[in-house]
Amino acid sequence: MKYLNLFKLQYMVILILGCLFISSCTEEDMTVGTVDEKIYEFHDELLGYLTDDQGKQLSSDVEFRLSGDLSLYLNLTKKTTSDCTVSVVYDENVLEEYNARNSSSYELLPRSQVILPEEAVLEVKAGEKKSSPFQISFVSNGELSVDNKYVVPLKINVTSGNLNLVQEENTWLIFVTDKTGMPDCNKASGFKIFSCMEVNDTNPLNNLSFTLKNSKKLLIDALIMFSGNMMYNRETGQVTMKYNGNVQALLDKYDHYLKPLQDRGMKVLMGIMPDHDGSGLCNLAPETCRDFALEIKAMCDAYNLDGIFLDEEYADYSIYDLYLTVPGFVRPAASACSRLAYEVHKLQPEKDIMIYAYSTIYSLPAIYVDGRTVQSGEYVTYAVRDYGIAGDMSYSFPGLPKSNMGLYSQEYTGKFIASKANLQWMVDGGYKTHMIFAMDPYRLNFEYQQLPSMQDIAKVFFDDELVYDGVKYPKDWE
Structure with missing residues (x-):
């Protein structure tokens, strides 16, 4: 059964049972440290989803001066007996599709300013549920507008393991602002x-x-x-x-x-x-x-x-x-x-x-x-x-x-x-x-x-x- 249909079935069951507690479920932040896996427990299949170092899903927002970085993690809904890996590729088509779907006009952060690891994969070892950090770095070329958001579009593909990605988790957008040429109010304490x-x-x-x-x-x-x-x-x-x-x-x-x-x-x-x-x-x-x-x-x-x-x-x-x-x-x-x-x-x-x-x-x-x-x-x-x-x-x-x-x-x-x-x-x-x-x-x-x-x-x-x-x-x- 396809993943999306399973979710629809789950939702129908919840409605039939009259479980109105949905409106008061716990919430998960763009900066959550953990993801609520209860929504995946209905499935016997092994599912994977990505989070960043703040626990966000599907997209991240990064501001940097001169250079910056972001870490991504592959998470599994349950432990597995074999290694699971996904590849990460810079893919312009991901942003084109996003702009078309949302009537937006975000521009690419040039590939030359994005540094991916030489081996661009996230791996969860057998017996584990979360990968080591996968670090993506950004560098300024001194030419980007401080008033614009630029996007690093990533395509995620399963390369090994009996693993399916959660719906929509096969892409990731990193919204980047290069603040190199702009004054800021950021203080060392973070307040x-x-x-x-x-x-x-x-x-x-x-x-x-x-x-x-x-x-x-x-x-x-x-x-x-x-x-x-x-x-x-x-x-x-x-x-x-x-x-x-x-x-x-x-x-x-x-x-x-x-x-x-x-x-x-x-x-x-x-x-x-x-x-x-x-x-x-x-x-x-x-x-x-x-x-x-x-x-x-x-x-x-x-x-x-x-x-x-x-x-x-x-x-x-x-x-x-x-x-x-x-x-x-x-x-x-x-x-x-x-x-x-x-x-x-x-x-x-x-x-x-x-x-x-x-x-x-x-x-x-x-x-x-x-x-x-x-x-x-x-x-x-x-x-x-x-x-x-x-x-x-x-x-x-x-x-x-x-x-x-x-x-x-x-x-x-x-x-x-x-x-x-x-x-x-x-x-x-x-x-x-x-x-x-x-x-x-x-x-x-x-x-x-x-x-x-x-x-x-x-x-x-x-x-x-x-x-x-x-x-x-x-x-x-x-």
Whole structure:
């Protein structure tokens, strides 16, 4: 029996038995250390699948300066009595087929910049379930655009052993960004600071005023524009993006307000949240998720955004109950947001997807797509908790590495300011993502709350001293 048909049969059996636990299955991250093999245990055949050194499947995302590398592993669903090997080949056709299938236009990383081992095979020895690392290296030629993603397309073929590859596992895409010629915000400790900014009141350029004394790096790694909105158009039946006058003004003047941040290595993410019209991140049917993901891709492409920040507030589901009367909507559940994030990642695997772990999307369950279980770690890049809340997020976002979990988020209007002890707790626990909200040098508490807080961040997270240049950028748009 073919592998795909087996999955369909499994799915039918699950439906017949009424096992609705699928919507609350554990999730698996793009950076999972292990893969949930339960989805393969239904088969007697020996199956193989690849993971990278972060546990991701099907694709990887790599940024490097001058040179970089990535390790791949061959995994088996059970131990075998004989050696199993697969070959790895750079194959341009893999990218051509991907671009055609997804209406994308990614370019190849030239073969001359990709270094494969002389013996390009992954081997699992008899009695084992995982191969040794297979290292792929990349080198810069100094000519690639720092604004583009390039792709290393790999074809995987079984060369020995009674082994079948899991569906779609016969290709691998490595999305590569050559940052050699671009400034960056990356600090040695690995901490990432996200500035979620209320752009109705505050100029994003204020994020450029804070650097670290020793490293000379910007304190802030990414701006989150708070916020764009999703809107249900009752005339067309479509869910689209909309922006208030302040957000639209910044987008329209991207070169003035946003590009200077990216030129310094800072990422720019768009917040997406409901707007009191009954549509939300958690009530879109799969087909609506796919359509809205296309809308999000169009937004990111048009405004050169680096990702999105999903915030499930203000949907007013119970007032409208759209799923009762409108095709394309479902009863509100976190699994719908899982599907939306999955569809966004499928179209833009190189973009960051950050989840505000609050309300209905306090956690994201696994979903069943195209014959396999897809866990949240395959499409979520970061997840951050609400203000002042700590605690490991592995149960809510299984597979998400601690480094990408954001704890003790701070609210700079004064509602919650993290203490040094809070920040040190994150350091000791290996949590390396942190969000501040509503930083504004024109607010009255800037000198006695916001600035000291950022000084604490600089000291505890980076063992450095904050330098504030005193430059304040006013809101100067209409």
